[in-house]
Amino acid sequence: MVTPKHSSNGTRPGASATGIYAHIVGWGMAVPDKVLSNEDLAAIVETTDEWIMSRTGIKERRIASERETTATLGLRAAQKALDVADIFPAELDLIVCATSTPEYIFPSTASLIQSWLGASHAGAFDLSAACSGFVYGVNMAAQAIRSGSIQTALVLGAETMTRVMDWTDRATCILFGDGAGAVVLQASEIEGGVLSAVLRSDGGGCDLLGIPSVGSVDTQSAPLHSLEHKLGKMHMAGGEVFKFATRVISESIPQALEMAGVPMEDVKLIIPHQANARILQSAARALKIDDTLFMSNIERYGNTSAASIPIALCEAVEQGRVQPHDHIAFVGFGGGLTWAAMVVEWGVPEQAERPTRFTRQRRQLGYTVADWRMRMLRTSRHLNETVQRVRPKRGKMDRLRRKVERHPFD
Ligand code: COA
Numbered sequence: 001m002v003t004p005k006h007s008s009n010g011t012r013p014g015a016s017a018t019g020i021y022a023h024i025v026g027w028g029m030a031v032p033d034k035v036l037s038n039e040d041l042a043a044i045v046e047t048t049d050e051w052i053m054s055r056t057g058i059k060e061r062r063i064a065s066e067r068e069t070t071a072t073l074g075l076r077a078a079q080k081a082l083d084v085a086d087i088f089p090a091e092l093d094l095i096v097c098a099t100s101t102p103e104y105i106f107p108s109t110a111s112l113i114q115s116w117l118g119a120s121h122a123g124a125f126d127l128s129a130a131c132s133g134f135v136y137g138v139n140m141a142a143q144a145i146r147s148g149s150i151q152t153a154l155v156l157g158a159e160t161m162t163r164v165m166d167w168t169d170r171a172t173c174i175l176f177g178d179g180a181g182a183v184v185l186q187a188s189e190i191e192g193g194v195l196s197a198v199l200r201s202d203g204g205g206c207d208l209l210g211i212p213s214v215g216s217v218d219t220q221s222a223p224l225h226s227l228e229h230k231l232g233k234m235h236m237a238g239g240e241v242f243k244f245a246t247r248v249i250s251e252s253i254p255q256a257l258e259m260a261g262v263p264m265e266d267v268k269l270i271i272p273h274q275a276n277a278r279i280l281q282s283a284a285r286a287l288k289i290d291d292t293l294f295m296s297n298i299e300r301y302g303n304t305s306a307a308s309i310p311i312a313l314c315e316a317v318e319q320g321r322v323q324p325h326d327h328i329a330f331v332g333f334g335g336g337l338t339w340a341a342m343v344v345e346w347g348v349p350e351q352a353e354r355p356t357r358f359t360r361q362r363r364q365l366g367y368t369v370a371d372w373r374m375r376m377l378r379t380s381r382h383l384n385e386t387v388q389r390v391r392p393k394r395g396k397m398d399r400l401r402r403k404v405e406r407h408p409f410d
Pocket residue numbers: 046047048051052055056131170171172174175236237238239241242245275276303333334335
């Protein structure tokens with residue numbers, strides 16, 4: 001039996017000296033409609049449904065349409081999370097988007113979402129910790145809330161992994177899919193919420209899993225190129241990553257539980273990063289727990305990187321697998337290498353009530369206003385540029401005037 005660890009000032013785990021707790025009060029997910037089945041993949045690379053299912057547990061994954069991006073999927077997930085939390089975007093103080101597939105290095109995906117939501121008081125940034133990013137982000141937001149510096153935060157995991165796949169690499173392209181999930185965290189004096197977190201990294205494994213990007217040419221990452229990794233495409237040493245994942249899941253969950261003072265027997269559900277069903281089976285054996293304690297939806301979505309934990313969380317809530325005051329754990333692992341585990345006491349029931357139609361409509365109206373604001377800003381900038389271009393340059397006018405003054409009768 002693990003005894004609860006209290007901080008030096010005697011507060012419960014998860015609280016700070018301020019007595020403020022960070023609760024998850026809203027959640028939402030979005031996946032593209034388009035399904036890419038194992039049979040579809042067999043037409044692209046030499047593989048079979050049987051091989052993929054038996055090695056990974058994946059049956060199908062979602063693939064973004066031309067009009068969908070990491071930010072548009074994230075926006076949809078965020079809007080649903082705000083509906084569940086029944087708060088307005090202007091109440092958000094912070095937006096963190098964990099992603100490895102942003103549209104731009106900058107502006108951040110979080111800034112795009114901030115603008116589309118009309119979250120006019122929020123700071124926004126992207127977080128790069130690969131598949132562990134969502135747990136890192138929730139912890140960053142929870143810390144800021146508990147310190148008293150912010151009240152409300154939106155944390156997303158959003159990805160379009162299929163855009164960075166090397167479709168000739170059959171060991172990798174079969175694993176990944178697209179999607180987004182989001183949670184709203186809010187300050188509360190009610191005990192519970194995020195109780196503990198373990199965040200770790202080992203950059204020594206940087207060559208095992210990665211996506212070479214703009215800065216990787218002529219830099220210290222040159223050795224990556226000697227390994228024939230392709231710019232903008234994911235590479236992975238599957239076997240090594242498999243061993244790493246099994247090890248860190250079984251190490252980090254007990255660490256996070258000990259910090260929270262929650263014994264494993266009290267954990268209702270572990271929501272892990274959805275990478276491979278066999279990884280979860282191995283980790284369950286190492287942890288000496290039944291593998292049904294792990295939430296799994298990998299069969300339908302594959303590995304959606306930073307989005308996989310919030311998507312699985314949404315489905316767990318929908319299936320009634322998470323109830324108020326349950327202790328649940330998140331565990332993520334991936335490129336970096338990075339890994340992270342977290343223990344949460346699930347939120348207070350009244351905050352999860354369905355929003356009234358009126359407040360939902362007001363939010364919808366707010367999104368339309370935010371969209372128009374952005375369009376008008378762009379249009380006025382374009383107009384301004386055009387006017388500047390057609391207006392004769394001042395210097396030219398001055399030279400002309402001087403010429404006329406010098407030779408009035410020419
Ligand atoms: N279809 C059919 N055969 C395939 C295949 C595919 N899609 N991909 C690889 N193979 C072949 C290999 O070429 C190899 O053939 P060979 O024995 O003739 O050389 C054989 O299957 C076994 O390859 P191996 O790499 O040993 O398979 P594996 O059992 O380790 O499974 C992974 C490969 C990628 C599924 C597995 O290593 C894995 O899931 N790793 C973790 C990946 C992960 O989760 N990454 C994300 C972490 S965030």
